[in-house]
Amino acid sequence: MTLAIRTDHLRKSFGRTVALEGVGVEVPEGAIYALVGSNGAGKTTLIKVLMNIFRPSAGTATVLGRDSKRVAADVFCEIGYVSENQEAPDWMRVGEMLRYYRNFYPTWDCELEAQLVRQFDLPLDRKLKHLSRGMRMKAAFASSLAYRPRLLVLDEPLSGLDPLVRDELIEGLLDRVPETTVFLSSHDLAEIEGFSSHVGFLESGRLLFQEEMSSLTERFREVTVTMKSSAKVPEGVPQSWLQIEAADSVVRFVHSGYSEAECSVELMRYFPTAHDVRVEAMTLRAIFLAIAKTSRGTRQQATEDRTASEVRA
Amino acid sequence: MKQILAIFVKDARRFWPEILICISLLVAFVLVYPTTWRVEDNPLSGGHMFRFFGAQGPMGVLAYCLVVLVPVAWVILTARAIHCDRLVGNTQHWITRPYDWRKLLAAKFLYLVTFLYAPFFIAQCVLLREAGFNPFHYLGGLFFNLFLLTAACMLPLVALVTLTKGFGRLMLVLLGLVLVIAATAGIVSVVSYSSISLPDLLSSILGYGLLICGSMAAIIVMYARRNAKVAWLTVLALTVAICLMNFFDPDAAVMNHYFPKPAAGTALPVTFAFGAPGLSPPSASLSGDEKSVVISIPVAQSGVSDGNVAVEQAVRVSMENGRGEKWVSPWEGTIADRFLPGSRNTWLRFQIRRKTYEEFKNGPVTLRISVAMSMAHVSSESVIPLRDADFAVPEIGVCKPTHWMWNPDELRGISCRSAMNTPQLTNVSVTWKWGDCRAESTRDQIKSNDWAGGLDPGPAEFGITSVWDAGVNLTWPALTGNVTNDAQWSLCAGTPMRFTQYETTSRLREELSIPAFEMPELTTADQLILLKYR
Numbered sequence: 115m116t117l118a119i120r121t122d123h124l125r126k127s128f129g130r131t132v133a134l135e136g137v138g139v140e141v142p143e144g145a146i147y148a149l150v151g152s153n154g155a156g157k158t159t160l161i162k163v164l165m166n167i168f169r170p171s172a173g174t175a176t177v178l179g180r181d182s183k184r185v186a187a188d189v190f191c192e193i194g195y196v197s198e199n200q201e202a203p204d205w206m207r208v209g210e211m212l213r214y215y216r217n218f219y220p221t222w223d224c225e226l227e228a229q230l231v232r233q234f235d236l237p238l239d240r241k242l243k244h245l246s247r248g249m250r251m252k253a254a255f256a257s258s259l260a261y262r263p264r265l266l267v268l269d270e271p272l273s274g275l276d277p278l279v280r281d282e283l284i285e286g287l288l289d290r291v292p293e294t295t296v297f298l299s300s301h302d303l304a305e306i307e308g309f310s311s312h313v314g315f316l317e318s319g320r321l322l323f324q325e326e327m328s329s330l331t332e333r334f335r336e337v338t339v340t341m342k343s344s345a346k347v348p349e350g351v352p353q354s355w356l357q358i359e360a361a362d363s364v365v366r367f368v369h370s371g372y373s374e375a376e377c378s379v380e381l382m383r384y385f386p387t388a389h390d391v392r393v394e395a396m397t398l399r400a401i402f403l404a405i406a407k408t409s410r411g412t413r414q415q416a417t418e419d420r421t422a423s424e425v426r427a
Numbered sequence: 428m429k430q431i432l433a434i435f436v437k438d439a440r441r442f443w444p445e446i447l448i449c450i451s452l453l454v455a456f457v458l459v460y461p462t463t464w465r466v467e468d469n470p471l472s473g474g475h476m477f478r479f480f481g482a483q484g485p486m487g488v489l490a491y492c493l494v495v496l497v498p499v500a501w502v503i504l505t506a507r508a509i510h511c512d513r514l515v516g517n518t519q520h521w522i523t524r525p526y527d528w529r530k531l532l533a534a535k536f537l538y539l540v541t542f543l544y545a546p547f548f549i550a551q552c553v554l555l556r557e558a559g560f561n562p563f564h565y566l567g568g569l570f571f572n573l574f575l576l577t578a579a580c581m582l583p584l585v586a587l588v589t590l591t592k593g594f595g596r597l598m599l600v601l602l603g604l605v606l607v608i609a610a611t612a613g614i615v616s617v618v619s620y621s622s623i624s625l626p627d628l629l630s631s632i633l634g635y636g637l638l639i640c641g642s643m644a645a646i647i648v649m650y651a652r653r654n655a656k657v658a659w660l661t662v663l664a665l666t667v668a669i670c671l672m673n674f675f676d677p678d679a680a681v682m683n684h685y686f687p688k689p690a691a692g693t694a695l696p697v698t699f700a701f702g703a704p705g706l707s708p709p710s711a712s713l714s715g716d717e718k719s720v721v722i723s724i725p726v727a728q729s730g731v732s733d734g735n736v737a738v739e740q741a742v743r744v745s746m747e748n749g750r751g752e753k754w755v756s757p758w759e760g761t762i763a764d765r766f767l768p769g770s771r772n773t774w775l776r777f778q779i780r781r782k783t784y785e786e787f788k789n790g791p792v793t794l795r796i797s798v799a800m801s802m803a804h805v806s807s808e809s810v811i812p813l814r815d816a817d818f819a820v821p822e823i824g825v826c827k828p829t830h831w832m833w834n835p836d837e838l839r840g841i842s843c844r845s846a847m848n849t850p851q852l853t854n855v856s857v858t859w860k861w862g863d864c865r866a867e868s869t870r871d872q873i874k875s876n877d878w879a880g881g882l883d884p885g886p887a888e889f890g891i892t893s894v895w896d897a898g899v900n901l902t903w904p905a906l907t908g909n910v911t912n913d914a915q916w917s918l919c920a921g922t923p924m925r926f927t928q929y930e931t932t933s934r935l936r937e938e939l940s941i942p943a944f945e946m947p948e949l950t951t952a953d954q955l956i957l958l959k960y961r
Contacts, residue, residue, distance in 0.1 A: 162517060165523050167522060167523070168517070187527040187528075188525065190523060190524055197518075200520055201518050214433060214437055217430055217432075217433035218433070218524055218525045
């Protein structure tokens with residue numbers, strides 16, 4: 115599998131603040147990789163390291179086979195970058211901006227440019243500063259797609275956009291795949307759920323997991339076991355059972371490694387007197403919440419253990 | 428090249444108002460500045476209105492305003508163009524586009540060459556032409572002036588612009604820089620007591636070298652790496668180094684090397700004798716700020732051979748009293764007295780701190796004065812009749828007669844315009860006639876002379892103008908020594924004027940030792956006036 119982006123034990127700190135710690139991202143070519151995480155998780159920092167805007171404090175990052183520290187003009191010919199925080203040449207008209215950028219890309223496709231202008235309904239004679247946020251984002255997309263980049267890096271490209279614009283942008287994006295690998299960040303699971311092929315979850319600067327979207331939704335299930343009498347959480351349950359809780363006669367948990375055959379055996383073993391078992395598919399949002407809560411719980415436990423051992427010492 | 432041109436065209440299209448204003452101001456300067464040369468010829472802009480608009484009239488005021496406005500417009504033009512693809516920050520659109528930093532830098536350079544350097548160069552040529560010079564004869568000077576503009580202004584400015592996010596920040600940094608310079612100048616004036624700087628031997632080369640290297644380093648660090656921390660450190664180090672040069676003048680360290688003592692046994696090209704008959708007594712007076720004392724030592728100067736002149740450049744003094752206490756001054760700049768062939772009485776002057784003066788004034792001291800001098804020899808001489816219109820003087824430029832303000836029909840001297848720089852050191856001498864120019868003279872004539880220019884002028888003096896004025900005041904002996912109520916000295920058109928130009932031949936250091944020297948008492952201001960008119 116050829117990787118468009120790969121990071122290995124990537125660390126980035128700003129003074130004493132650690133923004134990224136031990137991040138290992140792998141983005142296969144042709145994928146639409148969604149990097150998800152709450153605000154402040156480190157998504158933008160990771161993207162800026164990949165774009166050589168920031169230098170990593172430790173570890174390595176490779177973009178299209180090039181060390182991120184060496185990502186320069188020649189590599190940017192193959193990369194499109196759109197960010198919600200990016201400044202645009204506001205004083206230019208849309209058409210002027212597209213004509214200006216043409217000079218920088220040997221692979222600029224004027225036909226594709228015209229097609230994107232039509233597709234996004236861009237007003238060529240309007241200045242960028244007079245455009246709405248959605249229009250500006252569409253102009254940025256057009257200027258980043260018209261040279262058929264091998265990699266498109268999008269930092270929160272869809273946040274705050276109305277559903278119509280969002281759909282238009284996603285449609286424009288999907289037209290370019292698999293010719294273009296897409297790496298995008300978002301804090302909104304719903305907006306990436308429908309079209310991402312891969313997903314990575316960043317929390318507090320750490321990558322909790324990354325996986326193909328299909329296998330992720332396949333292996334996560336919400337399991338509800340109803341007992342005949344009052345239920346309690348059994349001892350020594352598998353680690354793949356997350357957020358296990360018991361209330362009255364019901365035990366609920368999230369199974370993070372679900373397969374029908376194995377799960378039946380496990381349930382028989384831990385709940386031999388079960389009255390009813392329900393196994394339900396989960397939304398991406400529910401999966402992420404389960405993982406995030408488990409991760410926070412584990413971290414809190416680790417902190418408490420460490421404090422306790424320090425007190426004892 | 429495609430990228431360079433694209434960025435260049437983008438900047439030119441965006442900043443056409445700034446470009447237009449810049450070029451308009453320069454055009455206005457080129458139109459207005461030459462009127463200041465002709466101020467006496469134009470009564471509307473000249474003398475009659477000088478009370479309200481300065482000696483050169485409203486056009487002169489406008490010209491001086493433009494001298495300020497043109498550089499201000501250049502700062503704005505430069506800052507706007509560089510800030511539009513700014514280097515500070517991480518959200519600029521261009522940093523994730525295939526901009527090659529070398530091409531971006533080249534595009535900005537092309538922009539400055541096209542809209543700042545080229546118009547400036549053309550303006551300088553037009554001014555030369557207007558002043559009566561052929562610009563093609565001064566290409567070296569013209570390019571040298573561009574080099575000085577780059578080294579002293581543009582590179583440091585561009586370095587600061589690259590380090591700032593916008594024009595407001597740049598203004599704050601420039602204000603900070605002005606405060607640092609003012610503070611340094613203030614501290615230097617307290618620490619040092621000599622107001623005249625040493626001859627420029629090393630400091631300008633070192634200063635320009637530091638400015639060029641430091642600024643270029645900061646610019647390249649910003650363009651290649653956008654590493655503001657390293658670039659700021661470079662600029663700070665550069666500022667500190669240049670400030671330190673004001674405290675530790677590098678010229679002082681090389682004075683002995685540049686002004687060597689003549690070998691033992693060789694005849695001194697100029698000699699000073701203290702205590703010769705007919706000399707005034709030494710005097711001491713307080714400097715303007717009353718922190719130091721100016722000691723004037725009367726000496727009989729002789730020994731300069733015909734066709735030569737010795738130009739005093741700096742002095743250093745050592746004093747030792749009977750108690751074995753010794754004080755040695757640093758090298759001090761002087762007012763560049765010129766010692767001519769023949770014998771004459773003159774003064775050697777130096778400053779000492781008042782405290783040092785008080786320490787050494789009670790009792791005799793052994794005084795040693797080292798005088799650093801440049802020896803110059805006549806390189807050319809020409810005699811040109813004074814005309815009541817512009818006239819060319821070889822090696823100097825174009826001169827015009829100047830008139831008495833209260834009697835515009837009478838000549839009083841000349842004013843010369845030279846190209847790119849003040850001229851090589853030139854002595855101008857002329858003979859004044861007693862009485863009306865049209866009548867036969869009944870008395871002896873009187874000679875007067877003045878100096879113009881300096882030794883070893885470079886190919887160009889740094890400035891916005893390519894034409895420099897050198898006033899020659901020929902009235903001094905005629906007025907101070909000989910004018911009476913019922914008499915009039917006249918400078919007549921057609922009078923031959925002698926222009927003697929000198930060129931440096933050597934540099935040397937001479938020492939005058941005065942044993943058992945008694946420090947003179949401080950002279951009051953009234954006594955000083957009496958001494959002057961004695």
